[in-house]
Amino acid sequence: MTTTQVFTRRDLILISVVIVTTLAAGALHYATDTEVLNFVVAGAALAALASLVGRSVDALGERLGPAATGILQSALGNLPELFVIAFSLKAGLTDVVKSTIVGSILANVALILGLAFIVGGVKHGKQKFSAEQGRNLSLMLTLAVLILAVPALTSALHTPAEGHERTLSVLVSVIMLALFALSLPATLARRHPEGGHTSPIARDPGSEAAIKAAASHGEWPMGLAIGMLAAAGVGAAFVSEWFVAALQPAIVTLGINETFAGLVIVAIAGNAVENVVGIQLMARNQPDYAVQVVLQSPVQVALTIAPIVTLAAPLLGAASFTLVLSPMLIAALLMSALVAVLVVYDGESTWFEGCALVALYCAIAAAFWWG
C-alpha cells in the first residue's frame, strides 16, 4: 500500500486541492464581496490545509522518531484550528470561539467516531480495539471536559465566584497546560515500552505507521517536510483570516447564528475533516488506530487550544475572554464525554452504535439551529 515515491497520488491531489482552494479563497477575499462563496471556498481551503499540516507533521515525525512525532503532533496538529479561533477572537466573535471549541470535541466524539463505526461495522461486522487505550482516552477526555466546565458551572450556578470568571479561567488554563506538559514525559518514554507509561494524549508510533498506510504516504525528505509544514502553516494563517472575515457576512446572509456556525461549520472545517483518516482506518479494519486518532484530537483541543486561547486573549484584544461557555454548550460537552466513555470503554464497536452516535450529534446540532 505504501510507496517509495516522494509524492503519492494522494499527496499530489491534496497539494493541488490546497493550492487551488487557497488561491481561489485569496482571490475571492481581495477581489469580491460574495460572502457565501468566499466563506465556502475559504472553508474548503482551510480543511485542505489542515490535512496538509497533518500530513507534514507525520512526514517530519518519520524523520525524527516516534517520541518527537508525538510531541510535534500534539503541538502542531491543531494549528489551523488555533488560527481560526485566534482570528475569530480578534474579530470579536466570542460566541464563535466558544462554540468552535465545543464543536471540535463534539464533532470528533459523535460525528466522526459515529461515521467510523458505521463504515467499519458495515464492512467488517463488530470490531474490537484495545479497551485499555479506549479507557485511557475516555478518562482523559472526561477529566479535561470536567476541568474545562468549572468556570462555566461557576457562572451558570450563580456561585459567589461570579465576577471572577476571568481569573478562574486563567487558573484553569494553567492547570490544563500543566497537565499537558506532564503528559509529555510519557510521550518521550514511549520508546521504552517497559516504562509502563502510556501517553493518553500523543499518538503512538504504530499508529503513525497505520495512518501512513491508510493515507498511502510517500517518504518526504526532512527539508521537504519542514518546508511543506511551514508553507501549510503560513497558508493556514492567511486562509483562517479570510475564512473569519467571510464568516460574519456569510452567516447573516445564510441566516445562521454564530453559535451554530462555530459548533458545526467552523468545527468541521477546522478540525474534524482532518480526522477523516479515522474513518479510513476503520474501513481498513484498524480500529485501534482509528479510535486513537479520532479521540486524541478532542483531548488536545480541551487541554491545549482552550487554555492557549484564554491566556493569549489579551494579545488579541479580548482581555476579558473567559471559558464561561453557555449552559447548553456545557451540556453538549458533558454529553459528548459521557458517550465517548460508554462507546469506547468496552473496546468494541458496531455500525448500530455508530448510528446512535450520529443521531446524538444531529439532535444536539439541531438544538443550536435557532439563535
Add this chain to the structure above:
Amino acid sequence: MTTTQVFTRRDLILISVVIVTTLAAGALHYATDTEVLNFVVAGAALAALASLVGRSVDALGERLGPAATGILQSALGNLPELFVIAFSLKAGLTDVVKSTIVGSILANVALILGLAFIVGGVKHGKQKFSAEQGRNLSLMLTLAVLILAVPALTSALHTPAEGHERTLSVLVSVIMLALFALSLPATLARRHPEGGHTSPIARDPGSEAAIKAAASHGEWPMGLAIGMLAAAGVGAAFVSEWFVAALQPAIVTLGINETFAGLVIVAIAGNAVENVVGIQLMARNQPDYAVQVVLQSPVQVALTIAPIVTLAAPLLGAASFTLVLSPMLIAALLMSALVAVLVVYDGESTWFEGCALVALYCAIAAAFWWG
C-alpha cells in the same frame, strides 16, 4: 417446566383475571362515580391486559420465528402503555404523559431491576450475566435518554431555541424512530449469528424460551394467538380510556399530583408490572434474560413511545405537545440511565446492589410527592 397444553394453569389465571377486572372496570366506568375504586380496578385490569398482550405476542412469535418475534415484541410490547399515554394526552393531562414516559424508564431501571437483584441475590448469591449485552443495553438506554433530553435541556437552559420546542421535539422524534428502524435489520439478522450484529433493542430467541419457561407457557395455535392479541389490544384500548377517565378525579380525591401519579402509579400499572417476569427469571437464576427483559422496555419507551406520542399529538388535540420535560424529570431520567450503566456494565449483581437501586427509586419518587 413447559407443558404441551394450550393453556397452562398460569394462562388460565391470567385470562380469568383479565376478564374479571376488565368487566369490573367497565361496569364501574359506566355505572358509578366512585373515582378511587374505578381507578384502582381499571389499573389492575390494565396491568393484567399488559401481561396478556405480552403473552400473546410471545405466543404469536413462537409461530413466526425469532426475527418476527423480535419485531412484534418491539412494536406491540408497549401497546397498553401507548394507549394510556394517548388517552391521557387527549384528556389534556400533559404532565401525566411526560411523567409516565419518565416513570416507565425509571421504574424498570431502578425498581424492577432492583427487586430482581434482591430476589436473585437472596436466593443465589452473586449472579453473573453477559457483560456485553449489559453494555449494549445500557449504551442504548443512555443514548436514547440523552437524545430525549435535548428538547428539555434546550428549554431549561434558556437557549435561543426557546419557542421552537415543538419543531425540535418533532425533529428529535424523527431521529429516534430512525434509530429504531435501523435496529430492525439487526433483529432480522439475528437468525444468522455469524452476522455479528446484535440488536440492542429486540429480545433474542433464547430469551423467549427462557421467558416461556419462567412463565410456564403453553403452545398457542397461531389463530388463538392472533385472536388473543386482538382481544387484549382492544381490551387495553377500552380499559386505558376508563383508567384515564378515573385518573383525574381519583388523584384529586387522593390528594396526589399529576406528575407523581404518572411517574409512579401509571408507569407501574401500564409498563412495569409486565416486567415482573424479569424478577421471576432472576429467581430462576437466569440473569441474562432477566436483565434483557427489564432493560429492553425502557429503551423501547424512549425510542418508540415518546416519539410516536409526539408525532401523533396533533391527532389527539394536543398540537403543541413537546418533549420538554421538567428539569427534575430530566434529572430523574439521567440518574436512571447512569445507574443502569453502572450496575449492568460489569455483568454482576448482588442483593445489596438491588437494595441501593430500590433506595434510589424511593428517594426520587419522594421528591415528586409534593405538587
Add this chain to the structure above:
Amino acid sequence: MTTTQVFTRRDLILISVVIVTTLAAGALHYATDTEVLNFVVAGAALAALASLVGRSVDALGERLGPAATGILQSALGNLPELFVIAFSLKAGLTDVVKSTIVGSILANVALILGLAFIVGGVKHGKQKFSAEQGRNLSLMLTLAVLILAVPALTSALHTPAEGHERTLSVLVSVIMLALFALSLPATLARRHPEGGHTSPIARDPGSEAAIKAAASHGEWPMGLAIGMLAAAGVGAAFVSEWFVAALQPAIVTLGINETFAGLVIVAIAGNAVENVVGIQLMARNQPDYAVQVVLQSPVQVALTIAPIVTLAAPLLGAASFTLVLSPMLIAALLMSALVAVLVVYDGESTWFEGCALVALYCAIAAAFWWG
C-alpha cells in the same frame, strides 16, 4: 514490618503529637484570642486525633475479629468529622457543615486518591487492583451521591417540592441509614467467604492486615485499645469544639469564605488526613487496600454522617437543617463520583491519572475561593 511490641515507634510519635497539639489547642482556646494560630493548632490536633481514633478502632478490631472490626470501623471511623460537623451546626455555620460533607468526599476521591496514584505510579509504574472491588465501591459512591443529591436537585430545579426540603431531607436520611444497616449483614457474613456477599462499605480483614503492616502497628491489649479509643474520642470532641470556635474568627482574618473553609480546610483536617494511609499503601504497592481505604471513607460520609447530622439537627438547635446543597456543591459531588467511577472501574492506575485527579481537585477548589 509488624512488631510484637505494644507501642511501635510510629504509635509513640502519633500519641506524642496528639498530646502536644491537644494541650496546645486547649491552652490557646482558653488563654488567647489569636484566631489564626488557634485554628491551625486545633486543626493539627484534630487531624492527629482522627488518626488515633482510626488506630484505636483497628487495634480494638484485631481483638474482636474481622466482622466486628468492619462494623466498628464503619461506625466510629469518621467520629472526629462527625464532632466537627455537629459543633459547626450548633454554631450556626450551616454552610461549613454542607461544604465539609462535600469536601470530605471530594478530598478523598480526587486529592488523596490522586496523590496515591502519583506516589504509587512513580515508584511502581502502572498498578493493578481488583476491578471488582473498584466497581463495587464506585457504584456505592455514585448511588450514595445521587440519593444525597435528590433534596438539592428538588430545590435547585424549582420543583413543587420547594418548601418541603426538610421533610424530604429526613426521608432521604432514613433511606441512607437503611442502606447502611443493610450493608452490615454483608459485613458480618465476611467471615464466610463462600457467602458471596461482599460488603461495599466496611473494610475487609486482609485490608486490616495490610493497613497494620503499612502503619507498623503494635498489638494493643483490648483494655488499652478501648481506653485509647475513649480518650481519643473525648479529645476529639473537645478539640472539635475549639476548632469550630476558632474557625469563624480565623476565616474572617484570613479572608476565606465559609464554603471554601469547609470544602478544603475542615474536610482535609477532619477526614482526609486520616486517609494518608492510602497513599502509604500505594507506595508499598498494595493498590487493592489503598483504593479500598481511600474510597470507603467518602461512601461512609455520604451514607452515615450526612443523614445522622440531618436527623440530629433539631437537637443541635438547627431544626430547619436540610440536605439542600448549593448547585455548585452538587456539581462538585457529581463530578467526584463520575471521576471515581472512571478511574477505578478498570482496576488500573498510573501516575498521570493521579495528576489529572489532583488537577480536577485544584480546579474545583479554586471555583469556591471567592465568596
